[in-house]
Amino acid sequence: MAIRAEESAWFDIAYLGSGGAFGLLDPACLAIARSDNGQSLEATLKQRGFDPQPIRARRRLLDPSGIRAYLELHIEQGPTLVARGLPAAVVSAYAAASAFAMHAASASMAIRAPSGVPTGATPSRPRSPFFTIWRASGCNKKRPARIWFLTSGSCSPTRHARAEQDRRWTRFVLDLRSLSDTTMEVVAAEHALRRSGISAAYRVRIDLGATSDSPAAVMDSRLRARLMSLLDRPFEMASGAGTTRPCSPRSASRTP
């Protein structure tokens, strides 16, 4: 099964294709605009020749009772497998994800990403106040070690609903991932604290938009054990942004 639209970078909807197949989507999602061209999901579906009606009616297109098992094929971990010379591995869990989409503006300075930093990359030399959020709340090596990752991206000038003549608004996105819901809560709280501190220190106004959240999903331990038993060289790793890496005993022990 080739599932549609599971990357929420375009439509900010978690599991759009599979959720739609099982009739689980909120029909209000049809009004959500694509991030790059602003076209609604409903208009986009129609343009492609598809039908938004099942989503509007929360109608199932796939009956769970007719499915004995589902195996999700993952390619994101491929480079790790290639590096280790492994033909296959088991993905042990999807990390929880929270995306914070903020609009920020300063009357005194332009807010910009460091030059040469591609979307989704981790800046090595933060320069703007907003990368200070990342630096202060995420990557301080002296903090208690927990497995979580914060990716900055999409730091770009934008038109904002509350635009004012003297302020240049910047859309700024942070993507937080962890295998631990507790860690997600702790980091989100610290993020809010740092955000207000930075806002005051740099005299920058930050409007926090709606956050997009999905909880961690850890595979059933019996299924993991069964799949691992089928591998000649058993190996497993988690999935999700920076967590696309092996679950070693050392890293596992660091999970709160």
Added chain:
Amino acid sequence: MAGAIQPDLDLAASLFEALSRATRRGRGIVRDSYGDGEQAAHDITRSAADAAGLEVSIDPIGNLSMTLPGRDRSAPRIVMGSHLDSVPQAATSTVRRESSPAYPCCRR
């Protein structure tokens, strides 16, 4: 993997090559949800399924099912799948194996 089932690496390589040709934009992969990039990936995948003789169907919101029928069509199905869209400018790495051209892997 244990057992007799072996991966068709030539098919995998040809799929990756076709996907790269169709959806590479500069240094990354762009397969936008319900956009041209994702559609290209679905078209390529469907062609491969047709060539393999699988039963193909598309649901009203565009999910593509490619079915190898079992002996008992009423029995619950085993489904394998994944999404074909990517984040903007998804990173890639090039994989080489013996007697095969290089093919890129998508990585989030």
